[in-house]
Amino acid sequence: MKGFPLLRQSCLIALLTLSGTVLSAEQNQALDLDSLQPTRDQVIASLNTVELLRRHHYNRIRLDDALSAQIYDTYIKQLDPQRSLFTQQDIDAFAGNRLRFDDLLKAGDLSVGFAMHKRQLQRVQQRLAFTLDLIDNKLDTLDFSSDQEILVDREDAPWAADEQALEQLWRAQAKDEVLRLKLAGKDMAGIKELLGKRYRGQQIRINQTRSEDLFQSYINAMAQVYDPHTQYLSPENAENFDINMSLSLEGIGAVLQSDNEYTRIVRLVPAGPAQRSQQLATSDKIVGVAQGDDDMVDVVGWRLDEVVKLIRGPKGSPVRLEVIPASNPPGDLTSRIVHLTREAVKLEDQAAKSSIININEQGHDYHIGVIEVPGFYIDFKAYRQGDPEYRSTTRDVRRLLGELSKQNVDGIVLDLRNNGGGSLQEATELTGLFIDQGPTVQVRDSQGQVQQLDDPEAGITYNGPLAVLVNRLSASASEIFAGAMQDYGRALVIGESTFGKGTVQSIQPLNHGELKLTLAKFYRVSGQSTQHRGVVPDISYPSLLDSKEIGESALPHAMPWDTIAPARFRASSQLQPFITQLQKLHEARAAKDPDFIYTLARINLDAEIRAQQTVPLNEAKRKQRQEDYESRLLTLENQRLTARGEEPLTSLENQDPLLDSNHAEDEKDTSEDDAFLVETSHILLDLLQLEHQVATVD
Structure with missing residues (x-):
């Protein structure tokens, strides 16, 4: 198979470059639905995609009636995710094709998929016309004093029975949008202008719909039932995709x-x-x-x-x-x-960097080195040209370890939070800095064959106390490294369960566009997959990121967690016996730490808000609900500030206290201002003292 492995968290678009576009007069013309027909190139590309999935996808799933039903459900959800466009009558008309998609795709027949998408476009046109008429001519008829409510999430709501019921839903949704803008401080004249521009702009963009848009949508409904990272890329999107690794x-x-x-x-x-x-x-x-x-x-x-x-x-x-x-x-x-x-x-902007956290415990000064690793990077161009000074994550971290060792640090924290991955080679080589020799990761292909990647170099660059700090956005290569450190007993893994992307993709060229195809799966040396579950930390921190919304487990059709036989390796040390005691010491500190107390309270508050299934369309009730939330948030923040000996606030001033460390304007902030990083340093010192106690007894 040609192509290259993709280790980054999969998304539709990454970096944004080049120039914008201007709408032409031709693009403003009304959309001719009859003109949207499959091309010969698209038919051939669909047949090639079916064959590539059948022969090479990791899951080896048969394209049969069972998969047809999944494709149908995925396509319906893709076309109308909030069930606000199709009626029950539309769904009844589509239902006869539920078990036909497999046969149609094998035959290169795209007509049904195109027809369903054209019905969706027709409904979008109707909704835009209805809403614009309401905004332009009937805005003053909206009543914001009724007891009417609207569902927050309509993903599983019943379909509107008919077009009359659909228009009632559209009216309620428009009313909700107007009310949200009113509560955001806009007057009715400004709302009318904003929504008028918004919906007229959407009409223009609907009129720009091309056959390629319908084809990509339909083929991706098939591709993504195999797994969420298998994806058809149109020629235009394929051109935008390969943008993550050059770092320039x-x-x-x-x-x-x-x-x-x-x-x-x-x-x-x-x-x-x-x-x-x-x-x-x-x-x-x-x-x-x-x-x-x-x-x-x-x-x-x-x-x-x-x-x-x-x-x-x-x-x-x-x-x-x-x-x-x-x-x-x-x-x-x-x-x-x-x-x-x-x-x-640039590469140098993303390079690993170090700092030191100074902690005084019981009259003794300790120094913890921190190495922040934003990504697993390598200057491929310089590497291939034989430049002995090429930049890479491993080279930079090795240098920083040497510098910190000269400053006699008592331990080191590797900060991999928000590290979305990068080079597999670098994940392997970075692991090698902390172990003597041995396997670092296993890769299993669709044939069941397992390849083992090893650290080939003997020797350890740093063998002192080590912690790896991760969060939900630590993905792919980060998970490979953190998993290896945990399996070898080489480091404490602290933070949140990681993203959970443990699959390998390759780009396969088609006659028309490209297919990003999942063909292998990563496994730790212990035999555990990093897929779906991620790396579960030894000691967990609270997080405001909702794992139901962010992470591999939140994606539909995500491949499961599983295990294979472990590789042959020798653990560097045994940290497991210390975890229970370390957890107790951490919890005792966290119970008194204002930032941890605040975070847990925010998690509970936000979970309570997310559990609300409806919102009122009554202005007074909606405003009261918003004010109650802000008041509770301000109370939590002032409790945090008071506990830290700081002045309380009179208002939140549109700033989320929990994100202060991300949004702070003060460039003098250091690692010592990061509550989670400081607590990780304390945990590392706890480990150092526990190990010393054991050594003394022995």
């Missing part, structure tokens, strides 16, 4: 994904403009984009590729993003403007 890319440095009508930030690229701005976070929603000083363009309801085109721009050019923070309470559309300058994300 121009853009804002953000991984984006569609989230119903919004564009959501999935991850910030280390050292990119978005991360360095300290104004953006995972799950923030981008609702507007502006070039320089131009007017803000509302992008709610836009296709992801169109949002990307608007954000793209040349190096050094400014772009403004209007963002709804993920920290807002549900239903709160209050936004902020983020100013960024597009630029290259």
